[in-house]
Amino acid sequence: MNRPLCIAHLYPDLLNLYADKGNILTLKRRLEWRGLEAQVTLVTSSEEARPGDYDLVLLGGGSDREQEIVSRTLRRSRDEWKAAVEDGLPLLAVCGGYQLLGEYYQLPDGTKVPGLELLDMVTVAGSPRLIGNVAIESDECGTIVGFENHGGRTTHHHAPLGKVISGHGNNGTDGHEGVRYKNVFGTYIHGPLLPKNPALADFILQTALDYAGIDVKLEPLDDELEKAARTAFQVRRMNLSEVAAQTP
Amino acid sequence: MFGVWIGKLVLLLLSMLRKRATSLPGKIALKVSPRLLRKLGTQLERCIVVTGTNGKTTTARLLAAAMKQEDPIIHNTEGANLPQGLATALLRHTSWFGRLRRKTALFEIDEATLPLVAETLPIKVAVVTNVFRDQLDRYGELDTTVEKLLAGLRKTDAVAILNADDPLARHIGLSYGKTVLYFGMSKEHLKQEHRDQMRDGAFCMQCGHELQYDGFYYGQLGDYHCPNCDFFRPVPDFVGHFQESRLEVTQGQLPPVSFQLPVRGIFNVYNALSAIAAARVCGLDASVIQQGLRQYQPPLGRMQAFPTRPHTVLNLIKNPTGCDSVLQAIHSEPGDKVLCIAINDLAADGKDVSWLWDADFELITEDDSVVKCVTTGLRAEDMALRLKYGGYPESNLSYVPELEAGLDHALELARASGDVPVYVLSTYTALYPLADLLKRRAHNNEPAAMYRPSVS
Numbered sequence: 091m092n093r094p095l096c097i098a099h100l101y102p103d104l105l106n107l108y109a110d111k112g113n114i115l116t117l118k119r120r121l122e123w124r125g126l127e128a129q130v131t132l133v134t135s136s137e138e139a140r141p142g143d144y145d146l147v148l149l150g151g152g153s154d155r156e157q158e159i160v161s162r163t164l165r166r167s168r169d170e171w172k173a174a175v176e177d178g179l180p181l182l183a184v185c186g187g188y189q190l191l192g193e194y195y196q197l198p199d200g201t202k203v204p205g206l207e208l209l210d211m212v213t214v215a216g217s218p219r220l221i222g223n224v225a226i227e228s229d230e231c232g233t234i235v236g237f238e239n240h241g242g243r244t245t246h247h248h249a250p251l252g253k254v255i256s257g258h259g260n261n262g263t264d265g266h267e268g269v270r271y272k273n274v275f276g277t278y279i280h281g282p283l284l285p286k287n288p289a290l291a292d293f294i295l296q297t298a299l300d301y302a303g304i305d306v307k308l309e310p311l312d313d314e315l316e317k318a319a320r321t322a323f324q325v326r327r328m329n330l331s332e333v334a335a336q337t338p
Numbered sequence: 339m340f341g342v343w344i345g346k347l348v349l350l351l352l353s354m355l356r357k358r359a360t361s362l363p364g365k366i367a368l369k370v371s372p373r374l375l376r377k378l379g380t381q382l383e384r385c386i387v388v389t390g391t392n393g394k395t396t397t398a399r400l401l402a403a404a405m406k407q408e409d410p411i412i413h414n415t416e417g418a419n420l421p422q423g424l425a426t427a428l429l430r431h432t433s434w435f436g437r438l439r440r441k442t443a444l445f446e447i448d449e450a451t452l453p454l455v456a457e458t459l460p461i462k463v464a465v466v467t468n469v470f471r472d473q474l475d476r477y478g479e480l481d482t483t484v485e486k487l488l489a490g491l492r493k494t495d496a497v498a499i500l501n502a503d504d505p506l507a508r509h510i511g512l513s514y515g516k517t518v519l520y521f522g523m524s525k526e527h528l529k530q531e532h533r534d535q536m537r538d539g540a541f542c543m544q545c546g547h548e549l550q551y552d553g554f555y556y557g558q559l560g561d562y563h564c565p566n567c568d569f570f571r572p573v574p575d576f577v578g579h580f581q582e583s584r585l586e587v588t589q590g591q592l593p594p595v596s597f598q599l600p601v602r603g604i605f606n607v608y609n610a611l612s613a614i615a616a617a618r619v620c621g622l623d624a625s626v627i628q629q630g631l632r633q634y635q636p637p638l639g640r641m642q643a644f645p646t647r648p649h650t651v652l653n654l655i656k657n658p659t660g661c662d663s664v665l666q667a668i669h670s671e672p673g674d675k676v677l678c679i680a681i682n683d684l685a686a687d688g689k690d691v692s693w694l695w696d697a698d699f700e701l702i703t704e705d706d707s708v709v710k711c712v713t714t715g716l717r718a719e720d721m722a723l724r725l726k727y728g729g730y731p732e733s734n735l736s737y738v739p740e741l742e743a744g745l746d747h748a749l750e751l752a753r754a755s756g757d758v759p760v761y762v763l764s765t766y767t768a769l770y771p772l773a774d775l776l777k778r779r780a781h782n783n784e785p786a787a788m789y790r791p792s793v794s
């Protein structure tokens with residue numbers, strides 16, 4: 091029997107705007123369905139998060155005010171986080187959590203809320219908010235679909251998570267969405283992200299299992315319902331043809 | 339003047355065609371004369387508004403039932419709470435010469451619409467039911483909703499009637515700067531356990547510190563205080579105490595008055611309490627309010643029963659908190675049941691369906707009495723996926739995107755399971771089509787042909 095995979099959900103009390111619960115649930119279930127175990131730790135804002143304790147970390151989205159609190163809390167152990175990320179800690183950051191990975195988030199009044207400075211990335215608040223259904227093409231996981239809703243425009247010099255097929259992406263101009271660096275996955279896509287993108291969910295899980303030293307190769311699951319949801323989304327919401335939508 | 343004519347013509351035309359006209363006449367009239375709301379609004383003597391995230395429609399209708407006992411009023415029904423809905427309600431009572439025939443209006447108003455129309459109406463009383471998370475793609479984030487409500491209120495001289503148990507409403511009350519009265523539940527109803535993780539108001543909006551609760555009513559509503567500053571739950575001016583179907587309201591030092599509740603569930607007790615508070619502020623006697631509540635008809639899609647075979651109960655769901663209230667109500671109903679959940683993602687529903695993952699569907703997936711679940715609507719598959727990951731057995735789960743086929747499939751499964759009731763949950767744009775279908779099924783009172791293609 092393998093040891094359970096330790097997943098940390100950071101600050102669900104603060105960052106819970108975009109159904110991050112769905113992402114955690116997906117990771118947990120997809121392990122369970124393969125006879126593996128996940129141990130999910132909810133780290134609340136009153137606790138200190140130690141990156142060394144986890145095999146996979148999820149950082150979700152919150153409002154500006156709440157993000158500021160998270161930034162303040164996390165920056166106290168910033169060096170520890172930087173070292174862990176360089177060492178290959180799998181980290182999934184969505185929306186507000188994604189913005190926190192960078193150098194700063196510049197508010198409309200010009201104030202810069204400092205980020206964790208884990209990546210060479212900045213975000214500037216803009217108008218209007220970039221809202222809507224989104225689909226991107228990722229080299230590692232095929233088409234990723236979901237919903238985006240962000241005022242911030244993010245630019246960085248790393249690889250993106252994918253190229254925008256439809257929607258806005260990081261800033262609405264450069265055609266890139268999200269970030270991929272070492273084992274960091276950053277994205278504006280919620281919807282939520284993982285249930286409808288099982289290939290991405292499994293890719294992240296495999297990365298985390300490898301990082302944890304758990305010797306398991308994930309077998310495919312019966313994703314009939316997931317595929318149906320993806321196809322329906324691409325046909326009804328993206329106006330992509332049924333044939334194109336069926337490719338993984 | 340031209341706008342009034344056009345609007346009234348459209349109203350007339352639609353009524354001749356027997357079509358529902360809650361928004362279109364106002365929409366067209368406002369296009370022709372954008373100042374129509376102001377022109378008609380200034381003829382009103384007073385306007386009472388009900389806004390907030392959940393319970394607007396029920397609260398406004400409860401209040402309307404009481405106010406109608408005294409005087410005829412103008413009232414926008416069935417959630418037509420955007421400017422075009424308000425304009426349509428006004429046009430109904432406007433003469434061809436542009437004169438308003440009634441002097442009091444009671445409007446349910448969308449939170450984002452309030453700042454747009456606040457200056458055009460003589461708003462004397464404004465009820466904010468609560469501030470929960472709702473339709474993020476329309477308002478951006480939650481803090482924006484608070485800002486919109488404040489911006490709207492500040493354009494009025496209204497007496498604001500706010501929920502003392504809601505920290506976000508308290509923040510609005512502290513920032514408003516004009517007269518504020520609070521309603522809240524008696525502390526006897528506080529509960530210690532807190533199942534859902536809806537923590538929208540869990541942080542002090544004055545200083546950012548985490549709030550402490552001495553107990554919860556539901557969602558973020560409870561007895562809160564900030565350990566870091568002087569932010570706390572105010573003593574309500576109207577205290578509610580309920581038992582089964584009676585609500586006792588204590589106003590200051592006055593003796594408590596008991597009301598028969600025409601609605602069920604704690605969320606509806608809040609709606610009734612805020613409506614009674616507003617009615618008192620409007621100067622209505624307790625006896626008049628009691629009489630009004632007796633004549634109240636529950637609105638569409640609030641535990642609305644249809645005599646179909648087997649029988650059906652229709653519920654509107656549109657955000658996590660409202661959805662949880664409905665799920666709790668269904669969960670507490672005894673006996674086996676079938677669920678039919680219709681999720682659309684059109685503009686009026688909110689295009690972002692991620693809220694489905696914040697709602698506590700585990701109440702259903704962990705409930706053995708829910709024998710079958712059918713999902714339908716434009717996002718039928720997303721809803722099915724939510725239930726699958728929530729732990730609902732895939733073998734009892736089916737998705738049929740087309741509404742009529744989905745509903746009929748649920749009815750068929752319910753008949754096969756021994757005529758167990760079907761609870762239909764629906765987002766806004768699927769609600770009317772489903773209500774129409776249910777009315778027809780109730781009328782025929784016999785099994786419908788399966789999978790007949792819909793003509794709508």
Ligand SMILES: [Zn+2]
Nearest residue numbers: 542545564567
């Ligand atoms: Zn405080």
